[in-house]
Amino acid sequence: MNNVPTKIDIESAHERIKNHIHKTPIFTSSSINKILQSNLFFKCENFQRAGAFKMRGATNTILSLTEKELSKGVATHSSGNHAGALALAAQSLNTTAYIAMPNTAPEIKRKAVESYGGKITFCKPTLDDRERTLSEIVRKTGATFIHPYDNYRIIAGQATCTKEILEEINNLDYLLAPLGGGGLLSGTLLSSKYFSNSTKVIGVEPKGADDAYRSIRDGKIYPSINPKTIADGLLTSLSEKTFNIIKENVYKIITVEEETILEAMYLIWERMKIIIEPSSATVLAAVMENQKQFHGKSAALILSGGNVDIKSFQR
Amino acid sequence: MNNVPTKIDIESAHERIKNHIHKTPIFTSSSINKILQSNLFFKCENFQRAGAFKMRGATNTILSLTEKELSKGVATHSSGNHAGALALAAQSLNTTAYIAMPNTAPEIKRKAVESYGGKITFCKPTLDDRERTLSEIVRKTGATFIHPYDNYRIIAGQATCTKEILEEINNLDYLLAPLGGGGLLSGTLLSSKYFSNSTKVIGVEPKGADDAYRSIRDGKIYPSINPKTIADGLLTSLSEKTFNIIKENVYKIITVEEETILEAMYLIWERMKIIIEPSSATVLAAVMENQKQFHGKSAALILSGGNVDIKSFQR
Numbered sequence: 001m002n003n004v005p006t007k008i009d010i011e012s013a014h015e016r017i018k019n020h021i022h023k024t025p026i027f028t029s030s031s032i033n034k035i036l037q038s039n040l041f042f043k044c045e046n047f048q049r050a051g052a053f054k055m056r057g058a059t060n061t062i063l064s065l066t067e068k069e070l071s072k073g074v075a076t077h078s079s080g081n082h083a084g085a086l087a088l089a090a091q092s093l094n095t096t097a098y099i100a101m102p103n104t105a106p107e108i109k110r111k112a113v114e115s116y117g118g119k120i121t122f123c124k125p126t127l128d129d130r131e132r133t134l135s136e137i138v139r140k141t142g143a144t145f146i147h148p149y150d151n152y153r154i155i156a157g158q159a160t161c162t163k164e165i166l167e168e169i170n171n172l173d174y175l176l177a178p179l180g181g182g183g184l185l186s187g188t189l190l191s192s193k194y195f196s197n198s199t200k201v202i203g204v205e206p207k208g209a210d211d212a213y214r215s216i217r218d219g220k221i222y223p224s225i226n227p228k229t230i231a232d233g234l235l236t237s238l239s240e241k242t243f244n245i246i247k248e249n250v251y252k253i254i255t256v257e258e259e260t261i262l263e264a265m266y267l268i269w270e271r272m273k274i275i276i277e278p279s280s281a282t283v284l285a286a287v288m289e290n291q292k293q294f295h296g297k298s299a300a301l302i303l304s305g306g307n308v309d310i311k312s313f314q315r
Numbered sequence: 316m317n318n319v320p321t322k323i324d325i326e327s328a329h330e331r332i333k334n335h336i337h338k339t340p341i342f343t344s345s346s347i348n349k350i351l352q353s354n355l356f357f358k359c360e361n362f363q364r365a366g367a368f369k370m371r372g373a374t375n376t377i378l379s380l381t382e383k384e385l386s387k388g389v390a391t392h393s394s395g396n397h398a399g400a401l402a403l404a405a406q407s408l409n410t411t412a413y414i415a416m417p418n419t420a421p422e423i424k425r426k427a428v429e430s431y432g433g434k435i436t437f438c439k440p441t442l443d444d445r446e447r448t449l450s451e452i453v454r455k456t457g458a459t460f461i462h463p464y465d466n467y468r469i470i471a472g473q474a475t476c477t478k479e480i481l482e483e484i485n486n487l488d489y490l491l492a493p494l495g496g497g498g499l500l501s502g503t504l505l506s507s508k509y510f511s512n513s514t515k516v517i518g519v520e521p522k523g524a525d526d527a528y529r530s531i532r533d534g535k536i537y538p539s540i541n542p543k544t545i546a547d548g549l550l551t552s553l554s555e556k557t558f559n560i561i562k563e564n565v566y567k568i569i570t571v572e573e574e575t576i577l578e579a580m581y582l583i584w585e586r587m588k589i590i591i592e593p594s595s596a597t598v599l600a601a602v603m604e605n606q607k608q609f610h611g612k613s614a615a616l617i618l619s620g621g622n623v624d625i626k627s628f629q630r
Binding site for chain 1: 340361362366581584588589590591621625626628
């Protein structure tokens with residue numbers, strides 16, 4: 001797939017994956033609506049298989065492989081939700097996922113990949129060593145490398161999340177998605193363009209990892225250097241593919257403070273009784289920091305995942 | 316309402332309250348089913364308004380008051396979910412809830428009652444002082460005292476939870492409900508008797524608060540003296556009304572260890588990405604400690620509430 005996904009590509013992706021993923025529910029909270037004087041719809045990808053939207057893209061990509069490719073497995077380097085999702089999708093579709101994982105990755109992430117049958121090769125936590133380790137895996141196994149977001153099939157898969165939102169909720173003023181490498185936001189933008197008329201799409205980034213904000217502002221990709229945020233899913237840089245889709249389609253990018261991310265996460269835990277990871281809380285943080293803009297408006301917020309060791313948090 | 320609720324009483328209660336409560340979802344978890352080799356259905360009353368099933372009974376009772384009674388408000392003594400639910404139900408139905416609350420109640424419970432417009436009178440944390448304070452409130456305001464469970468309208472309201480389960484899931488082998496004062500379990504037993512043929516109902520109690528287990532075993536009510544459990548919703552004693560319904564209808568009472576309650580709570584947090592309070596975890600703990608009995612069986616587990624300060628937990 002060498003071109004930006006079309007409307008038909010996203011419809012086909014949805015058809016392809018729908019028996020392999022959960023159609024996640026959309027929750028509302030009257031108490032949060034009351035606090036923020038807005039009409040918010042929370043798309044609960046924390047309930048997605050493997051605990052994050054990443055399952056959509058991973059499944060779409062694996063299901064698009066040839067039989068020969070499938071027989072040799074898939075590979076990636078990641079310490080996060082993409083690794084877990086790729087491992088579970090591979091297991092569900094009877095192939096193998098090889099993961100190059102930094103030896104500093106949290107135990108909870110390692111265990112998730114292992115519990116889904118993923119084969120881990122540990123490497124040093126540098127980009128160089130990760131790429132070298134991955135090349136070695138691919139050379140040895142013949143597995144297909146699946147980039148977490150610089151891949152149009154991944155983007156088409158992530159786009160199905162917003163397709164589901166727009167099939168369920170009409171006349172949304174805004175759609176908000178967390179912004180890391182830009183795969184989810186790219187998919188959100190494409191689905192909004194194809195399946196909605198007037199919804200404005202906003203990407204949300206922590207202030208401490210605002211490389212995408214600066215990249216879009218200045219029209220060139222800045223790498224994410226030493227990002228400092230609790231939102232551990234949003235540390236990566238944009239890629240060529242995601243940069244171009246975002247630059248062309250996004251309404252705006254909002255950056256949010258760490259303190260608000262935590263406050264938003266606790267608010268969702270306490271009021272909605274659901275567990276989300278810090279990256280997911282950025283979208284509510286954006287509404288909290290910009291109440292005037294969202295006053296009286298309807299907005300869908302993508303809660304991207306729920307993989308967090310909540311026992312490690314204390315106020 | 317002076318008699319044990321009939322089938323028609325429960326149907327009427329459901330009709331009466333259904334526009335004022337959430338019809339909560341039933342979740343499943345393939346990973347927990349795999350671990351326990353059972354087919355479990357979790358009724359998510361943690362998503363109920365005010366965060367617990369107590370909203371059902373409180374709403375049913377308030378909606379059954381005369382106009383004159385309604386104008387004078389309702390009163391109870393409680394530091395837990397009944398107080399919060401009564402306050403929210405009263406606010407929603409345009410009356411006032413007066414709550415006698417021990418001055419040792421956790422801040423989170425006090426804040427919940429206040430946020431729902433409840434009027435709190437603080438008292439000492441003794442039964443004597445709670446009852447004296449409550450009598451004083453009732454004398455001054457003319458409010459109707461609503462006991463948290465020794466009340467057939469409350470029991471009929473709680474029964475609607477299991478009615479919803481049985482309308483959605485057929486041929487359940489077991490229904491499990493947490494057991495404190497016995498209001499939820501009594502309602503569960505009545506609905507199971509009226510709306511199911513063969514489902515066995517099990518009450519679950521912490522070993523450290525096993526007064527109901529002993530009461531049913533010996534055929535007389537033992538008061539709950541110095542209960543020691545993290546399940547703070549299950550500290551109370553049975554009442555005449557709940558004791559009689561339970562004695563006559565329950566399949567068995569299972570008691571569970573504190574350690575298993577915590578393990579079950581973390582399992583649900585981590586795998587299902589939902590927040591439940593310790594009392595709710597007892598039902599999964601019962602399955603974990605009795606895997607042979609539940610092997611290959613289908614069981615509905617009532618997750619009674621989600622009001623917990625999760626930041627206070629660390630392994």
